[in-house]
Amino acid sequence: MExxxxxxxxxxxxxxxxxxxGSQLAxxxxxxxxxxxxxxxxxxxxxDTMAFGTMVTVLxxxxxxxxxxxxxxxxxxxxxxxxxxxxxxxxLLGTDRVVYRFYRQQKAAPVILVIVSMGVMFIMNGLTRxxxxxxxxxxxxxxxxxxxxxxxxxxxxxxxxxxxxxxxGITVVTAVIVVALLFWFLNRTRTGKSMRAFSDNEDLAxxxxxxxxxxxxxxxxxxxxxxxxxxxxxxxxxxxxxxxYFQLLLPIFASAIVGGLGNPLGAIVGGxxxxxxxxxxxxxxxxxxxxxxxxxxxPTGLVQLMSTDYKFAVSFAILIIxxxxxxxxxxxxxxx
Amino acid sequence: xxxxxxxxxxTACGATAxxxxxxxxxxxxxxxxxxxxxxxxxxxxxxxxxxxAMKEATDxxxxxxxxxxxxxxxxxxxxxxxxxxxxxxxxxxxxxVDGIVGGMCSGETTATLQNVAMPNGIVMVSPSATSPALSxxxxxxxxxxxxxxDARQGVVMTDIIMGRGFKEVAVTYTNNDYGKGLADSFQxxxxxxxxxxTLNASHExxxxxxxxxxGALASAGGEVLVVAGYVDQGGSGVVQAALDSGAFDTFVxxxxxxxxxxxxxxxxxxxxxxxxxxxxxxxGRDAFVAMAKAAGFDGTSAFAAESxxxxxxxxxxxxxxxxxxxxxxxxxIMDVANAPGEKILPGDLAIGLEILKAGGEIDYVGxxxxxxxxxxxxxxxxxEIEFEGGKLKVVGYR
Numbered sequence: 187m188e189x190x191x192x193x194x195x196x197x198x199x200x201x202x203x204x205x206x207x208g209s210q211l212a213x214x215x216x217x218x219x220x221x222x223x224x225x226x227x228x229x230x231x232x233x234d235t236m237a238f239g240t241m242v243t244v245l246x247x248x249x250x251x252x253x254x255x256x257x258x259x260x261x262x263x264x265x266x267x268x269x270x271x272x273x274x275x276x277x278l279l280g281t282d283r284v285v286y287r288f289y290r291q292q293k294a295a296p297v298i299l300v301i302v303s304m305g306v307m308f309i310m311n312g313l314t315r316x317x318x319x320x321x322x323x324x325x326x327x328x329x330x331x332x333x334x335x336x337x338x339x340x341x342x343x344x345x346x347x348x349x350x351x352x353x354x355g356i357t358v359v360t361a362v363i364v365v366a367l368l369f370w371f372l373n374r375t376r377t378g379k380s381m382r383a384f385s386d387n388e389d390l391a392x393x394x395x396x397x398x399x400x401x402x403x404x405x406x407x408x409x410x411x412x413x414x415x416x417x418x419x420x421x422x423x424x425x426x427x428x429x430x431y432f433q434l435l436l437p438i439f440a441s442a443i444v445g446g447l448g449n450p451l452g453a454i455v456g457g458x459x460x461x462x463x464x465x466x467x468x469x470x471x472x473x474x475x476x477x478x479x480x481x482x483x484x485p486t487g488l489v490q491l492m493s494t495d496y497k498f499a500v501s502f503a504i505l506i507i508x509x510x511x512x513x514x515x516x517x518x519x520x521x522x
Numbered sequence: 523x524x525x526x527x528x529x530x531x532x533t534a535c536g537a538t539a540x541x542x543x544x545x546x547x548x549x550x551x552x553x554x555x556x557x558x559x560x561x562x563x564x565x566x567x568x569x570x571x572x573x574x575a576m577k578e579a580t581d582x583x584x585x586x587x588x589x590x591x592x593x594x595x596x597x598x599x600x601x602x603x604x605x606x607x608x609x610x611x612x613x614x615x616x617x618x619v620d621g622i623v624g625g626m627c628s629g630e631t632t633a634t635l636q637n638v639a640m641p642n643g644i645v646m647v648s649p650s651a652t653s654p655a656l657s658x659x660x661x662x663x664x665x666x667x668x669x670x671x672d673a674r675q676g677v678v679m680t681d682i683i684m685g686r687g688f689k690e691v692a693v694t695y696t697n698n699d700y701g702k703g704l705a706d707s708f709q710x711x712x713x714x715x716x717x718x719x720t721l722n723a724s725h726e727x728x729x730x731x732x733x734x735x736x737g738a739l740a741s742a743g744g745e746v747l748v749v750a751g752y753v754d755q756g757g758s759g760v761v762q763a764a765l766d767s768g769a770f771d772t773f774v775x776x777x778x779x780x781x782x783x784x785x786x787x788x789x790x791x792x793x794x795x796x797x798x799x800x801x802x803x804x805x806g807r808d809a810f811v812a813m814a815k816a817a818g819f820d821g822t823s824a825f826a827a828e829s830x831x832x833x834x835x836x837x838x839x840x841x842x843x844x845x846x847x848x849x850x851x852x853x854x855i856m857d858v859a860n861a862p863g864e865k866i867l868p869g870d871l872a873i874g875l876e877i878l879k880a881g882g883e884i885d886y887v888g889x890x891x892x893x894x895x896x897x898x899x900x901x902x903x904x905x906e907i908e909f910e911g912g913k914l915k916v917v918g919y920r
Binding site for chain 2: 198199200203207322330331334335336338339347348349351420423424425426427429430464465468469470471472473474488489490493494495497
């Protein structure tokens with residue numbers, strides 16, 4: 187009983203939130219890593235791309251809600267997602283056309299592209315705030331819980347409750363589907379293979395007749411889909427506020443780099459590594475330990491390594507450790 | 523050339539108008555409140571409360587030989603001390619106000635008091651800054667407040683929690699002067715009364731997700747969670763995360779959280795939760811609420827009554843000193859607020875002014891049973907509330 191209670195408390199406060207957060211980070215990091223692998227620069231505008239995609243989805247969601255169209259018990263936002271992806275794809279293709287293409291033709295150094303992407307970031311940031319405003323927006327609807335904490339307690343008779351929110355379930359399921367589709371696309375389709383070839387060796391790919399413009403276009407389309415899905419899932423699960431998406435850039439980059447930049451599998455692992463370390467390091471373990479330890483040895487303090495304010499510091503610390511000892515990341519990516 | 527001529531003409535007109543105004547007696551009162559920012563929903567009824575008192579004094583035709591009281595609003599933003607300082611600087615140096623009703627939040631009030639009011643010798647009467655730090659701040663006798671210090675709220679909250687039989691609580695506060703001051707004074711009072719505070723942790727406003735903060739609070743344990751935050755900000759986020767994870771289902775809400783928004787956001791989910799905010803019952807409050815209703819605003823909104831009293835105190839003190847010079851009338855504020863003297867309720871400002879003009883004494887009661895203690899702050903009356911059936915209900919006053 188004690189062990190079960192400990193396990194439930196751990197799942198409720200650590201495992202489930204970390205898995206959901208990790209899935210969101212992994213989807214974001216996949217986008218960053220694809221751009222790094224194929225277009226060869228770190229896209230600082232990624233967080234704000236997510237915010238833009240989410241914003242369009244939020245607006246469409248509101249419109250659908252006003253029309254009374256919904257897919258209860260699932261959130262209406264899932265229905266609006268394709269519109270968000272389409273709008274983001276248009277925005278990214280437009281940005282590539284107006285901004286990045288010029289620098290690509292100049293064969294500009296990656297560091298220049300990074301600075302350029304920072305400029306794009308500020309523009310997108312402003313665009314989002316201009317359209318929807320800087321405030322919190324709530325757009326989640328439908329059933330809120332799969333299991334409520336109180337119901338779980340009554341069902342099992344345990345003294346700890348376990349709550350699983352619908353949005354957490356949707357996040358994990360969607361992430362699995364999206365990742366499976368992406369890997370199928372990259373490994374099995376002609377376009378996917380040409381993208382990987384382009385990423386491995388640009389000159390060789392060009393010699394074998396791969397059209398670089400097509401590869402670039404497909405990359406942006408996939409990135410638009412990944413960014414919007416990651417953004418919408420994060421917004422559904424937590425809340426949509428443009429500034430928090432800008433801040434998300436840090437853990438997302440940490441995930442991509444820890445996993446190995448340019449390596450999609452690494453991005454996923456990196457996302458979960460960062461999410462789990464952020465949550466476990468800042469979690470107060472007292473509750474779990476009180477159940478597990480024998481009487482008399484129970485901790486009286488909180489057993490919290492770091493205050494929750496230091497969440498971001500954890501991602502940075504891991505980032506620095508990985509860069510020091512394994513510059514190419516856990517999975518063999520490109521060195522930074 | 524044409525533009526220059528126009529400008530000159532306009533300036534001349536403006537100058538004439540100023541000269542003309544100079545002859546009629548006029549009192550300018552600043553109203554420095556957070557019209558934008560985390561408490562923006564509370565500011566408009568507060569400003570209207572203050573302006574209601576000003577209108578009443580003007581209409582009486584007694585104040586300082588039939589002076590007209592003019593309200594000049596400034597946006598103190600509640601959280602941005604630099605913006606608040608600039609806004610108050612403007613109304614002090616360019617509009618030349620004779621006193622200020624404000625500021626709204628504790629941090630911003632401290633900044634404007636020290637940077638603007640004290641160097642310029644302007645009296646500030648805050649209706650809603652409640653940090654205990656303001657009690658001991660050096661203020662040259664210029665600062666007063668019609669709301670009680672949170673040190674008092676800590677004691678009242680302790681009484682309410684103990685009265686309901688809870689002995690072990692967790693506390694989370696918004697990381698600023700207000701939150702920290704309230705949480706610390708509550709912890710001191712609660713522990714002195716024999717209770718246990720399992721954890722006293724801060725939360726930052728404006729985050730997307732508070733599950734980590736709630737995880738730590740849940741781990742520390744406690745029968746109820748005290749949320750010393752803002753209802754439009756992180757406070758609601760913490761409550762939401764605690765409900766979602768099943769960590770707590772009973773909450774204690776201090777003044778920053780007691781609002782209609784709690785009902786709208788959580789409804790029956792927080793049944794059994796309780797709290798308190800400064801407000802008093804009685805004749806004065808009823809009179810004020812009726813006057814506010816006639817003037818077209820909600821007099822029961824938090825701190826609206828305190829704002830009326832803040833403006834009234836300044837004007838009564840001016841009359842008592844027979845001067846609108848802050849250096850002179852600042853010494854009379856305590857006199858008009860406290861006994862001895864005729865008791866003055868809202869709507870009776872004319873009577874009070876009349877008595878003072880004749881050289882008599884008054885004891886201003888106002889809308890919130892004003893009784894200034896210590897360094898010039900309200901002794902404090904609190905309204906105890908409770909959630910039942912998804913509705914906020916008043917259970918009593920203490």
